[in-house]
Amino acid sequence: MEILLVVIFVLGYLGIAMEHSLKIDKLIPALAMMAILWALIGVNHLDVFEIIPGIGKESHHVEGVLLHHLGKTAEILFFLMGAMTIVEIIDYFDGFSTIKSFIRTKSKVRLLWLFSTLAFVLSAIIDNLTATIVLITILQKIVSDKETRLWFAGLIVIAANAGGAWSPIGDVTTTMLWIANKVSANQLIIHVLLPSIVCYALPTLIASRLSIFKGNIEEIIVEDNVNTNSALMFYLGLGGILFVPLFKTLTHLPPYVGMMLSLAVVAAVAEFLSNRRFKVGKAMGDHDGSHHSPLHKSLSKIEMPSLLFFLGILMAVAALESLGMLYDFAGSLEANIPYLGTEHASTKISDLVVLLLGAGSAIIDNVPLVAASIGMFQIGMDEPAWHFIAYAAGTGGSILIIGSAAGVVAMGMEKIDFFWYLKKIGGLALIGFLAGSAVFVVLRDFLLNSH
Template structure:
């Protein structure tokens, strides 16, 4: 039965990887995989064919519960305790997954409210240069900073939209877009709200906000700066660009009375979430709920237009913003995280399956740094969300407490390794879809730049850790 659970996960994962050739939304196999894995787990557990382990490390079996004093309360009592153990494990994983999903829904809704009020159009006025090289650094810097605030996916979408206004030639524009993917992924790696994977590690109490920023800002900067420094000497970024000239009327049409207010309010409330967590010690999703409530409240009463009527109000409402968020992505995370949780719960050699994999890896590859670098390369091929979820199950908090160097290196590798292929990150997939960037073109022209940035940042992390003994050494 354990083989059936693992086979279900592997098959589902393969279907997700080949979503483009199969023309199947990856949400479908993710949901099926999550549900079927737990169904197989339940059937096997109730039949006595497999055991499960909860988050405290207690092992439960339907016919021979060995958790605590179950054997002393009789056969019926042991069965009841085993059933409660299974349900408790399921609810625990569902609760942890729900924390991430609620956080993401709140953040995505705030960003959509800002976008409805054309808040991101304010950024267009900040770009005045005609130099190709200077424009590269401006949009790259914006990508690095914005991705740390509004996440790398949203930052990429915003900047691709901005570049469409500034660079009319698509052949020239895709070079900028491709480099933005590198900048956005690097910027998202050092922020708890910059990437889904860092958010997972943050909510899962593997990393702290201060820890991520302190330990990863330098490697992330190197991962961003080095590829851009090399690219700035390449032919596509030499000379001047024929930018689209916007007259004052066009600029006014692109903005609303509420644009600036909603931009700074939205970004400010997202940044407030880590502060709220630090002050109250409450889970981040509660801070995001508060932030969404404030932004929603202001959006209900602010007047975006001169002659604002109740009929126009719906065009800028949070209800419309909610209809624009990608629920398919939310459901994908639900399916994939619950599937990974099933592997974390099923017992192999006395421990969870993912923990058993970690122990096997340690036996084959003693260096954890090598394992995590391999994780970075894998994140370029397959989605980094399940990879990070799996690593959280492989390494426990007892041996690797919050802000251990392992977690910081995982955050860096999984966050930036995806830049090596266009399909390796959410930012890359978004750019690929918006500008129809060819996989082979990106692999030939950009992958090597992403590789040197990733490798240099990884070396910097290891060197800095060695010099200053950052984190916890195991």
């Protein structure tokens, strides 16, 4: 029976990895795989376990284990739902147009550094996917040459993925590790920020020496903000998202609770501003849009396919975890692959395993890879391996255009060819990934030896 379950998981995984070839949204194989796996477990009355750190496998009833994993998955989904809604409220007020005020130079090199740095910083707050969409939208308005814009977009993808790796709210995988209490916000930043900076800065530095970034672009037209509340909602929304780690630190409650509080505050201000604008418009005889609520409008635009995909893949991985299969697989990895780090490290997960996981995330979605890692490795909170996994899974996807959500959306917005990206940008991404990995290992060993 275990062989059948593994075959179903592999087939579902292939369906996810080949969604572009099959032209089937990846949420479909993810949901089908999840439902079939748990159905087979239930029908065949298979023994399910909960992995207790330091103890091992402890048998439980299937319904209890299913409810346990659903609760953990729901924490991630509601957190993401709140963050997505805040971002959509910002966009409702055209808040991201505020970023245009930072763009005053015509130099291609300065613009490259500006866009890369903005991608790195924004992705740490509003996630790498949204940051990529926002910046490429702005890029399309100020850079007219197609080839130049493709290079800009490729470097934005690298920087956005690097920026998401060091922040607990910057990437789905780091959020998963944070919510699962595998990493804390401050230790994640201490261990991963510097490698992430190297990961984005080195490719940007190399690219800035290329001929494509010599000279200036045409005259920049900076549009005035149409919505007078755009800057207010931009900073309020970002502040609300940044408040969540602080809320978790102060209350020790799950992050989704803080995100719901931030959403309530941002939505309340949005409704107030919208109602006030409607009253002014009504006094002037304008009755259009009286039934439009910023909150309702934003909720209707959040990425439900992504949320359903996360539900499917996380619960599918949970099925294998509950059978003890991931736990046993991790044991074989630790026994057969040597650890390459410092002798004083308490974590016995090979650096090679983590690097392969990062490279694999360029081919296979990093969400199931990290979900499987959480189920496999029973090591303590803030062990260096978790920080390395956060870095590798977050940045390794930049090597291929289809290896990350940021890359896929850039591919769609700019019609980037797979092989063009592989030839022009993939090498730069690989250099950044490996350089950042080397910095991580050196920094990790230094911090471990200094204690």
